[in-house]
Amino acid sequence: MTNILEVNNVSKFFGGVKANEDISLNIKQGSIVGLIGPNGSGKTTLFNSIVGTHPIDKGSIKFEGQELSTMLVDKIATLGLLRTFQQTKIYGQMSCMMNMKISKKVSNDYSRIFDKLPKELDEEAEQILSFVGLYEKRNLRAGELSFGQQKLLELAMALMNKPKMLMLDEPTAGINPTLINGIIDRLIKINDKYKITLFVIEHNMRVVMNLAQHIFCMAHGKMLANGKPAEIKNDKRVIDAYLGAH
Amino acid sequence: MLSDKKELSGITLIILFGVLSPILFPNYRIQLSELWIFMVFASTWNIQGGKMGYNSFGNIIFFGLGMYLCASTQIAYAFDLAEWTAAGGVKTFVHTASQYFIGLPLGLIIAGLVPALIAGFLGSLILGLRGHYFAICTLGIGIAAGEFATSVSIWGGGQGMTVPVWPKVDGQDLDFLGGGMNFFYTLSFLLFVSTFFTLRWLFSTRFGLILTAIRDNEDKAEAMGIPTMRYKVTGWVFSAFFMGIAGGIYGNINGYIEPTEVAFAGATFGVYMVLMTILGGKGTLWGPIIGALVFQVFKEFFWTFFLGWQLVALGFLIIVIVVFFPEGIMGWLRQKKPAWFGEVVDSKARLAQVKINTND
Amino acid sequence: MILLQAPFLNLQALLDGVMVGSIFALVAYGMALVWGVMNIINVAQGEYVILGGYITFGIYKLGVSPIYGMPFSFLFLFILGYILYRLIVFRVVDKDMFISILATFGISIMIQQFMNMFFGSQVETALTGLGTIFFFDGNITIALVKVFSFVISILGAIAVIYFMRVSKLGRAIRATAQNPRAARILGVDTEKVYAYTYAINAGLCGLAGSLVAMTYTLHPYIGLPYTVRSFMIVIIAGLGNIPGVLVSGLGLGAIEEFSAYLIGSEFRIGVIFSLLVIILVYRSKKLAKKREYLK
Numbered sequence: 001m002t003n004i005l006e007v008n009n010v011s012k013f014f015g016g017v018k019a020n021e022d023i024s025l026n027i028k029q030g031s032i033v034g035l036i037g038p039n040g041s042g043k044t045t046l047f048n049s050i051v052g053t054h055p056i057d058k059g060s061i062k063f064e065g066q067e068l069s070t071m072l073v074d075k076i077a078t079l080g081l082l083r084t085f086q087q088t089k090i091y092g093q094m095s096c097m098m099n100m101k102i103s104k105k106v107s108n109d110y111s112r113i114f115d116k117l118p119k120e121l122d123e124e125a126e127q128i129l130s131f132v133g134l135y136e137k138r139n140l141r142a143g144e145l146s147f148g149q150q151k152l153l154e155l156a157m158a159l160m161n162k163p164k165m166l167m168l169d170e171p172t173a174g175i176n177p178t179l180i181n182g183i184i185d186r187l188i189k190i191n192d193k194y195k196i197t198l199f200v201i202e203h204n205m206r207v208v209m210n211l212a213q214h215i216f217c218m219a220h221g222k223m224l225a226n227g228k229p230a231e232i233k234n235d236k237r238v239i240d241a242y243l244g245a246h
Numbered sequence: 247m248l249s250d251k252k253e254l255s256g257i258t259l260i261i262l263f264g265v266l267s268p269i270l271f272p273n274y275r276i277q278l279s280e281l282w283i284f285m286v287f288a289s290t291w292n293i294q295g296g297k298m299g300y301n302s303f304g305n306i307i308f309f310g311l312g313m314y315l316c317a318s319t320q321i322a323y324a325f326d327l328a329e330w331t332a333a334g335g336v337k338t339f340v341h342t343a344s345q346y347f348i349g350l351p352l353g354l355i356i357a358g359l360v361p362a363l364i365a366g367f368l369g370s371l372i373l374g375l376r377g378h379y380f381a382i383c384t385l386g387i388g389i390a391a392g393e394f395a396t397s398v399s400i401w402g403g404g405q406g407m408t409v410p411v412w413p414k415v416d417g418q419d420l421d422f423l424g425g426g427m428n429f430f431y432t433l434s435f436l437l438f439v440s441t442f443f444t445l446r447w448l449f450s451t452r453f454g455l456i457l458t459a460i461r462d463n464e465d466k467a468e469a470m471g472i473p474t475m476r477y478k479v480t481g482w483v484f485s486a487f488f489m490g491i492a493g494g495i496y497g498n499i500n501g502y503i504e505p506t507e508v509a510f511a512g513a514t515f516g517v518y519m520v521l522m523t524i525l526g527g528k529g530t531l532w533g534p535i536i537g538a539l540v541f542q543v544f545k546e547f548f549w550t551f552f553l554g555w556q557l558v559a560l561g562f563l564i565i566v567i568v569v570f571f572p573e574g575i576m577g578w579l580r581q582k583k584p585a586w587f588g589e590v591v592d593s594k595a596r597l598a599q600v601k602i603n604t605n606d
Numbered sequence: 607m608i609l610l611q612a613p614f615l616n617l618q619a620l621l622d623g624v625m626v627g628s629i630f631a632l633v634a635y636g637m638a639l640v641w642g643v644m645n646i647i648n649v650a651q652g653e654y655v656i657l658g659g660y661i662t663f664g665i666y667k668l669g670v671s672p673i674y675g676m677p678f679s680f681l682f683l684f685i686l687g688y689i690l691y692r693l694i695v696f697r698v699v700d701k702d703m704f705i706s707i708l709a710t711f712g713i714s715i716m717i718q719q720f721m722n723m724f725f726g727s728q729v730e731t732a733l734t735g736l737g738t739i740f741f742f743d744g745n746i747t748i749a750l751v752k753v754f755s756f757v758i759s760i761l762g763a764i765a766v767i768y769f770m771r772v773s774k775l776g777r778a779i780r781a782t783a784q785n786p787r788a789a790r791i792l793g794v795d796t797e798k799v800y801a802y803t804y805a806i807n808a809g810l811c812g813l814a815g816s817l818v819a820m821t822y823t824l825h826p827y828i829g830l831p832y833t834v835r836s837f838m839i840v841i842i843a844g845l846g847n848i849p850g851v852l853v854s855g856l857g858l859g860a861i862e863e864f865s866a867y868l869i870g871s872e873f874r875i876g877v878i879f880s881l882l883v884i885i886l887v888y889r890s891k892k893l894a895k896k897r898e899y900l901k
Binding site (some may be wrong): 004041044053072073074078082083085089090091092093094098100101103105106108110113114115116117130132133134135136137138140144148149152157161176179181182185186198 | 309321448450451452453455456458459463465466467468469470471472473474476477507587594595596598599600601602603604
C-alpha cells in the first residue's frame with residue numbers, strides 16, 4: 001500500500017506562535033485516518049498547510065509523490081486533494097443543485113470555460129444529494145440550510161468533484177446525533193465503494209474510533225502519538241493531553 | 247432567472263421600443279441613444295458588480311479610452327491627429343464620405359479591442375484585490391485616467407478635441423439612414439442588443455455560474471480547484487470590449503471629447519452605472535436594463551425641472567435606492583411575484599428532514 | 607538629478623509637505639475612527655473638510671479673522687455629522703460596506719452642490735494676515751499660517767486622542783470599536799456611540815477644513831482628493847496605528863509637494879490617485895506571497 005500523502009517535518013509559525021512544529025505523518029492510499037487533539041493543537045492549521053491555504057515555514061508535503069508546498073490552493077485541488085471546512089463554506093445564494101453542478105471537476109481551459117452545463121449533471125447531482133440525505137432540499141438556497149445540513153452539502157460537493165483524497169474538518173460537528181450513524185455509514189461507503197482516502201479531524205471520539213483505521217494525535221502544535229484506535233484510546237499521553245488541556 | 251415567456255415579451259418590447267422610439271420621439275433621439283448606452287454601462291458593470299461581487303468604480307476607463315481611440319482613428323485615417331487638435335478639428339478639416347465611413351468602423355474596432363487588451367493586463371494586477379479595496383482602487387484608476395488624459399496634448403489636453411462630423415454632400419447632410427443622428431442612434435441600439443445577447447449567452451454558461459460562485463465564496467471556489475483569476479480577468483475583458491465601443495459611439499454623438507467630463511467621467515457616468523444596476527437589481531440579466539431605463543427617466547426629469555439642484559436630487563435618490571432598495575426593482579419583484587421567476591416557494595423542502603438511507 | 611542639485615528646493619518641499627501633511631493626518635485620523643468603530647468608509651469626508659473651510663471663510667467674509675472661525679467650523683460640522691448620522695448613516699451601519707460607500711457618496715454630492723450654490727464656484731481663501739518668514743537669504747519661505755496649521759493639526763489630534771483615553775464617551779467608543787455586542791451587553795448605547803463618533807469625525811474634518819481655508823484654497827468640488835488621501839493614509843498605516851497615521855500623513859504631504867515641484871502641480875490629483883493604485887497593488891502582491899489578501 002503506497003502512501004498517498006507524506007508530510008515531513010512541517011512547521012508553521014504565526015508570528016511567535018508555533019502552530020505546527022515539526023509535524024510528520026504518512027497516510028496510506030485507501031485508508032481512513034483520524035486526526036485528534038485538544039482545541040488549539042494545530043489540527044486545522046495542518047490541514048491548511050497541506051492544501052496550500054498558507055505557505056509553510058519548513059518541511060515538505062507530498063501528494064502522490066508531488067510536492068505541494070509550493071503550489072496554490074486551486075492547483076492542489078485539481079490534483080485530487082479536497083478539503084471541507086470547519087466553518088462551512090458553500091455558495092450561499094445559489095441553490096444546492098447549483099452548488100453541486102459547479103463542483104464537478106471540469107477543464108478550465110479557455111476553450112472550455114464557455115461550455116454549458118450538461119443535462120447529465122442534474123442526475124449525478126441528485127444522486128449524490130440523495131446519498132447524503134439532502135435530496136428533498138435540493139432546490140433551496142444553500143444559505144438557507146442549517147449548519148449541519150451545510151456540512152452535508154459540502155461533503156456532497158466534494159464527492160461531485162471525485163477526489164482521490166478528502167480531508168474533512170469536523171464532519172459531524174453540529175449534526176443531529178441521530179444522523180451521525182448515517183454519516184459514519186456514508187463515510188465508510190465513500191472510502192470503500194469510491195476508494196477515496198479519508199483524513200478526518202474529529203472531536204467526537206465515538207465517531208473517530210468507529211471510523212478510523214489509524215489515528216494521529218496532536219497537542220500544542222506537535223505530533224503527540226499515533227497508532228490504531230485501540231492503542232490511542234489507552235495512550236496515557238493522549239489522555240493527559242485532553243484532560244490537561246483545561 | 248425570468249421565466250422564458252416573460253423574457254420573450256421583454257425582448258419583444260425592447261426591440262419594438264428601439265425601432266419605434268426615434269420615429270415617435272424624434273426630439274429625444276440623443277436621450278434615447280444615451281439610454282441604450284446607459285444600458286450597456288449597467289449591463290457590463292453587472293458582470294463585475296452584480297454577478298461577481300466586485301464593485302468597480304473604474305469601468306469608465308474603457309469607455310473613455312474607447313472614445314479617444316475611436317475618434318483618433320477616425321481622424322488619423324484622413325489627417326494628422328496633432329494638426330487636427332491644434333487647428334480646432336472640425337473647423338479646419340472636413341472628412342469626405344468615404345474617409346468617414348472607413349475611419350468610423352476602423353475606429354470602433356480599435357475602440358473595442360484595445361480596452362479589452364488593457365483589461366486583460368490591468369485585471370491581472372488589480373483583480374487580486376477584494377471588496378472595498380478593489381472598489382477604491384478602481385475609483386483611483388478612473389480618476390487618475392481622467393487627470394492624465396488632461397495632459398495628453400495630441401488629444402487636446404484639458405480643452406478636449408472635436409470628433410469628425412457627419413459628411414455633407416453639396417452642403418446637405420448625407421442622407422444615409424436619415425442622417426447622423428439616426429445613424430448613431432441605430433449604432434447605440436445595435437450595440438446594446440449585441441451586448442444583451444452576448445451577456446444572456448455568457449450567463450447561461452458555466453462561466454456565468456462561476457462568476458456567481460466567486461461572489462458567494464471565492465475561497466471555496468479556489469478550494470474546489472477553480473482558477474478564479476482567469477474568470478475574473480476574462481469577465482473584465484468582456485466589459486471592456488463593449489464599454490470601449492460604447493465610448494466610440496458616444497464620442498461621435500456628443501461631437502466633442504473632454505477628458506474628465508465626457509470621456510473618463512468617473513464622477514458621473516462611472517457612478518451612474520453602479521446606481522442603475524443596483525436600482526434595477528444587480529446580479530440579474532434584466533435588472534441593469536430596467537435600472538438604466540428608470541434612472542435615465544429620473545435623470546432627465548431632475549435635469550429639466552431641478553436644474554441647479556439636480557445633484558442634490560440625485561444624491562437623495564442614491565441614498566433612497568441604496569438604503570431602501572438594495573435588491574433593486576428585480577429583487578422587489580422577486581418577492582412579490584416569485585412565479586414570474588419560475589420560483590416556487592417550497593415550504594415542503596424547507597421543512598423536510600435530512601434522511602440518510604443506509605441501504606444505498 | 608534635479609533633487610540632488612537643489613538642496614533648498616528639497617528643504618522647501620519637505621517643509622511644505624510636512625505642514626500640509628499634518629492636515630491630511632488629522633482628516634485621516636477621523637476616517638480611521640469612523641472606519642474602525644462603525645466599519646464605514648465615509649466618502650463624504652472631503653466634503654466635510656471643504657464645508658468646514660467655507661464656514662471659516664464665511665466668518666472671514668464678515669470681517670473677523672478666520673482664526674476665530676475654527677471653533678465654528680468644528681461645531682457646525684460636529685452638529686451636521688450628528689444629524690446626518692441620525693437621519694441617514696445609521697441605516698447603513700450594519701449593512702455591506704459597499705452600501706455605506708454609496709450612501710455617503712450620495713451625501714457627498716448633495717453637499718457639493720449645496721456648497722456650489724451658497725458659495726459659488728470660484729476658488730476662495732481666507733486670509734489670516736500672518737506673515738511669512740524667510741530663511742537662507744530668501745531661498746526658503748515659510749508662510750506662518752502653514753506653521754499655525756501644523757501646530758493646530760497636531761494639537762487637535764492630541765486633543766482627540768486624549769479625549770478617547772480619558773473621557774467616558776471616549777472609552778465607550780473604544781469599547782464599541784473592539785466588540786459592539788459586548789459593549790451593548792455591558793450597557794453601552796452603541797447607537798449613541800456611533801452618532802458621536804461620526805460627529806467627532808465630522809468636527810475634525812471641519813477643523814481641518816478651517817485650516818485648509820486659511821492655508822490653501824477652497825472650491826466646492828475639491829473634496830474627493832481629501833477623501834482619497836485620508837483613505838490612503840489609513841490603509842498604509844493600518845486602522846489602530848495612530849503614530850502611523852501621523853507619519854503617513856506627513857509623508858504623503860511631502861510626496862505631493864515633491865511631485866508638484868518635479869512634474870507640475872496640475873498633476874497633483876493624478877499623482878494622488880495613481881499613488882493610491884500603486885500602493886494597493888503593491889500591498890496585495892506582497893500579501894499574495896503569503897497567500898493572503900487585504901481585508
